[in-house]
Structures are given as structure tokens and as C-alpha cells.
Amino acid sequence: MSHVDDGILHAYLDGELSAVERARLEAHLADCSACGTRLEEARALVGRAAQLLAVAAPPERAAPPLQQLGRGRGRRRFVVPLTWAATVALALMTGWYARGGDGGRGTGDGSVAASPPAREGMPTMMPTEQERARVDTAVSVAGRAAEPAATGLTEGAQQRAAKTTTRVHDTIGAREADLLVANAADEPERAAARVEVPAPAPVAVPAAAPVDARGAGAPSAGPRAAAERRDRMVPRDLVSTTWRVIGRQPASSLLGTAPVAVPGLPIRELRESPLGDGVVLVEQQLAAGEVIQLFQRRAVAEHAGDDALRRQVYLDGELRAPAERLARYVGGLRVEIAGPLDTDSLNKLLESVRPIP
Amino acid sequence: MPEDLAEVYRTTYRALVRFLYRKVWDPERAEDLAQEAFARALVHKPENARGWLFVVAANLARDEARRAVRERRHLTLLRDAPAPVAAPPDEAVEAEHEQARVRWALERLTPRDREVLLLWDGGLSYDEIAVHTGLARGAVGTTLARARRRLVEAYEAGSEAADVARG
Numbered sequence: 001m002s003h004v005d006d007g008i009l010h011a012y013l014d015g016e017l018s019a020v021e022r023a024r025l026e027a028h029l030a031d032c033s034a035c036g037t038r039l040e041e042a043r044a045l046v047g048r049a050a051q052l053l054a055v056a057a058p059p060e061r062a063a064p065p066l067q068q069l070g071r072g073r074g075r076r077r078f079v080v081p082l083t084w085a086a087t088v089a090l091a092l093m094t095g096w097y098a099r100g101g102d103g104g105r106g107t108g109d110g111s112v113a114a115s116p117p118a119r120e121g122m123p124t125m126m127p128t129e130q131e132r133a134r135v136d137t138a139v140s141v142a143g144r145a146a147e148p149a150a151t152g153l154t155e156g157a158q159q160r161a162a163k164t165t166t167r168v169h170d171t172i173g174a175r176e177a178d179l180l181v182a183n184a185a186d187e188p189e190r191a192a193a194r195v196e197v198p199a200p201a202p203v204a205v206p207a208a209a210p211v212d213a214r215g216a217g218a219p220s221a222g223p224r225a226a227a228e229r230r231d232r233m234v235p236r237d238l239v240s241t242t243w244r245v246i247g248r249q250p251a252s253s254l255l256g257t258a259p260v261a262v263p264g265l266p267i268r269e270l271r272e273s274p275l276g277d278g279v280v281l282v283e284q285q286l287a288a289g290e291v292i293q294l295f296q297r298r299a300v301a302e303h304a305g306d307d308a309l310r311r312q313v314y315l316d317g318e319l320r321a322p323a324e325r326l327a328r329y330v331g332g333l334r335v336e337i338a339g340p341l342d343t344d345s346l347n348k349l350l351e352s353v354r355p356i357p
Numbered sequence: 358m359p360e361d362l363a364e365v366y367r368t369t370y371r372a373l374v375r376f377l378y379r380k381v382w383d384p385e386r387a388e389d390l391a392q393e394a395f396a397r398a399l400v401h402k403p404e405n406a407r408g409w410l411f412v413v414a415a416n417l418a419r420d421e422a423r424r425a426v427r428e429r430r431h432l433t434l435l436r437d438a439p440a441p442v443a444a445p446p447d448e449a450v451e452a453e454h455e456q457a458r459v460r461w462a463l464e465r466l467t468p469r470d471r472e473v474l475l476l477w478d479g480g481l482s483y484d485e486i487a488v489h490t491g492l493a494r495g496a497v498g499t500t501l502a503r504a505r506r507r508l509v510e511a512y513e514a515g516s517e518a519a520d521v522a523r524g
């Protein structure tokens with residue numbers, strides 16, 4: 001037998017030679033000291049390479065139960081399209097109802113920008129009888145569980161406001177929104193007419209849109225300045241969907257702990273949810289005209305089921321469920337992120353959040 | 358769920374995470390991708406689950422790498438974040454350097470050599486590696502021998518360079 005090549009030696013050391021090959025090699029090694037030396041060199045090389053690879057290993061962590069992956073996956077497939085549709089449906093529906101309350105102004109122009117911040121001085125939490133009737137219809141169609149979402153929107157005197165509120169609901173309570181999806185099917189034409197379907201990036205909330213009724217007038221591509229102008233023009237308390245600017249101290253007491261933010265990005269505002277649900281919004285300046293939003297609330301025990309689901313969806317949904325993967329837990333908080341970035345970038349940012357010192 | 362997949366999960370999950378980690382170099386991403394691969398296996402119920410998982414994982418990592426390139430701009434933001442106040446202990450810094458050198462060395466390998474090496478380290482047999490890569494079974498040992506030699510050589514060359522740089 002001629003000398004063996006390295007491949008055979010490595011296969012031998014890896015235990016991958018057949019019995020016949022092994023016997024032949026061992027017979028050769030017994031006679032050939034040169035190959036014996038090479039074998040020892042190969043053995044050292046195999047060990048050294050394994051050693052180096054072991055250095056390049058991630059920290060050991062326990063694997064989640066396999067069953068959970070299965071559940072998360074099945075559930076996700078169902079949830080994602082619905083949540084999507086719900087965003088559209090809710091935007092459309094509330095837009096339509098609100099427009100109805102407006103006397104149908106602007107119907108069919110495909111744009112709602114002309115709608116003024118109507119009913120100045122009117123206590124906007126109290127819908128008109130007309131609106132109330134419409135909303136009741138919506139609720140009865142959508143079912144009881146949809147009520148919070150629907151009533152939360154009744155005050156939306158402007159479609160844009162409604163739309164923004166929808167976003168918030170989509171972010172914070174996609175569950176409610178899910179139930180309204182049935183209505184979208186009932187109103188396909190209106191959907192087509194009025195809703196700019198927020199195509200694949202569900203979190204492409206207009207960079208500049210602060211989550212309140214006034215700023216919401218800015219179109220998706222609209223520059224931040226437009227929203228700010230509107231901000232200045234309209235008194236802050238006029239529309240009850242306003243996310244009030246609050247200080248750090250009140251935010252901390254709402255959350256029971258310090259709010260979190262992405263380190264190194266300037267914080268524009270801390271805001272409080274108008275729905276009294278204890279949600280705090282931290283807005284941070286990403287770049288000129290780009291703002292990311294971190295919605296956060298206490299991670300409450302009674303939501304544990306949902307939360308587990310969402311976390312699972314987040315883990316499992318890395319590749320195909322952008323709408324569902326932007327939530328995570330940080331300390332005692334549940335945090336969701338939105339901003340004009342790819343979902344992967346948002347995830348990166350979300351992973352980096354820390355309590356505001 | 359098929360019993361054997363549960364067993365594969367138990368024995369292979371960490372190996373798959375390691376395999377992915379050496380491609381994406383982000384522990385959380387590696388775990389997410391590994392879980393994604395297993396979630397797909399639950400649906401597809403492949404015959405040779407272990408080999409199949411590594412194929413899927415390799416594809417996921419490749420997609421991931423493409424996406425990462427596109428997103429580099431945004432991720433540079435994160436690097437601008439202020440450094441942590443307390444400097445990490447020396448051992449942690451050293452471990453990080455060490456890992457960076459191994460990574461650098463791995464990246465000196467040809468894609469095929471690297472793939473074969475990582476698959477072997479992930480626990481695949483020569484047969485499985487041959488199926489995965491399209492190599493003849495007899496070529497797997499030769500490829501592994503070359504990959505190991507180049508890894509060690511590149512690592513040592515890189516370390517020498519680093520030592521020189523440190524003066």
C-alpha cells in the first residue's frame with residue numbers, strides 16, 4: 001500500500017472509515033512510521049481545530065420546549081393575516097363612521113387631509129347621538145370583545161385621527177382588532193377607496209406621526225415639520241386621542257419602574273396613553289425626520305397567556321411575521337417598537353433598550 | 358409530533374444553534390433561526406430530520422446574511438451608542454478577541470471548506486455532509502483535512518499579526 005492521504009487519516013480519526021478501510025489503514029500504519037507521524041500530526045490538528053471552533057460558540061442557553069415552537073407557528077399563521085386585515089378594517093371602519101359624523105364630507109376624494117379638526121370646544125369623548133348610533137352598530141357587528149377598540153375610537157372626528165388610533169390599537173391591542181376583521185369583508189369598496197393599505201411593513205408608521213390626533217394629519221411620506229406645525233396650531237387638549245406629554249416621574253409611576261429607551265438616541269418626548277391603560281410612549285429621534293416609538297406598559301400577570309403567545313410568535317416569527325415580532329419584555333415591562341425602519345433593525349433596537357437612567 | 362423529532366431536538370438543538378452562530382455571529386439570532394428551522398421541521402416532518410434541519414438552517418442563515426448587508430446602514434446606529442460605563446473584565450475582553458480571531462480565521466476558508474467543517478462540528482456524519490454539500494463521500498475527509506489545516510494556519514497567522522500590531 002502506498003502512503004495514505006490526509007483525507008483517509010482524518011476520516012479514520014473521525015471514525016468514518018468502514019471496517020475494511022480501517023483494517024487496511026491500520027495494517028499500513030504498523031509498517032510505516034512516516035504515516036504514523038502524519039497520523040499524530042493529523043490528530044493534533046483535529047483537536048486544535050475543534051478547540052478553536054469551541055471558542056466560536058454562543059453562550060449556552062436552555063432550549064424552549066419543542067411543542068411551543070409548533071404552537072407558536074400554527075398560531076402565527078392564523079394571526080398575522082388577521083391582524084393585518086384588522087388594521088385595514090379598523091382604519092377603514094372608524095374612518096367611515098367618523099366621516100359619517102362629519103356629514104359625509106369629502107367622501108370619495110380619497111384624501112382626508114381637508115377635514116378640519118372639527119367640533120372645536122366640543123367634549124370629544126362624548127360622541128354625538130348620530131355617532132353613537134353608528135358605533136353601536138359597529139360594536140354589535142364586531143362582537144362584545146371589540147368594544148374597547150370601537151369605543152376608544154368614537155371620538156375620532158377626523159379620519160386621520162381614527163387611523164392613528166388604529167395604529168395604537170394595532171400595536172397595543174391587536175387582539176381587539178382581530179375581531180373587527182369581519183367587517184372589512186363587508187366593506188371592500190370603501191376599503192379600496194380610502195385605506196392606503198400599509199403594505200409589507202406594518203410598522204412603517206409615518207416617521208413623524210406622533211400618536212395623537214393632530215399630528216396624525218401628516219401623510220406617510222409627510223415630513224415631520226408638517227406634523228409639528230399642526231401640533232402648534234391646535235391646542236393640546238382639544239382631541240382626547242392625544243397622547244399627553246408627561247414627565248419622567250409620572251411615567252415611572254405609571255409603569256412602576258423607569259421607562260426604557262434605546263441608549264444613545266435622543267429622547268424627544270414621553271407620552272401617556274389617552275385610554276387610561278397605563279401605556280407610556282417614549283419617542284426617540286433616530287435621524288432627521290425619523291422617530292422611533294417605544295410603547296411600554298407593566299407586564300401584568302393576567303396577560304401572561306397572551307404575552308407568552310406573543311413572545312413565542314416573536315421568536316418563531318423572525319422571518320415571516322413582521323407584524324408580530326416587535327414586542328419584548330424588559331424587566332417588568334412589555335415593550336413594543338414602531339418606526340420607519342426595517343423590522344430587523346427595529347428588532348435590533350428593541351433588543352438594545354435599557355431603563356432610562 | 359413524531360417521537361424522533363423530539364429526540365433530534367434534544368440532541369441537535371444546541372449544535373444547530375452553534376452552527377448558525379458561526380454564520381450570523383449573533384447568539385439570539387442564531388437561536389431564533391434554529392427555532393425557525395425546527396418549527397418548519399414540525400410541519401414538514403422530514404425523513405432525515407437532522408440533515409434536513411442543517412440544510413434549512415444554512416438557507417435561513419444565507420437569507421439572513423443578505424438582509425444584514427441591506428441593513429448595515431441602520432445597524433451602525435447601534436455602534437454609536439455610548440460604551441457601557443463599567444469596562445468589562447479583562448477575561449471577557451480577551452474571550453471576545455479570541456472569538457474574533459477564530460471568526461476571522463473561519464472567514465479565510467473557502468465557503469465549501471467552511472461549510473463542511475461547520476457541518477462536521479454540528480454533528481453531521483460524512484454521509485450527511487456528502488448529501489448536504491453534493492461532495493462525494495470520499496471527498497469529505499480530504500475537505501475536512503484541508504479546512505482544519507487552513508483554519509489553524511489562518512488563526513495562527515492572524516494571532517501573530519495581532520501580536521505584532523500590539524507591539
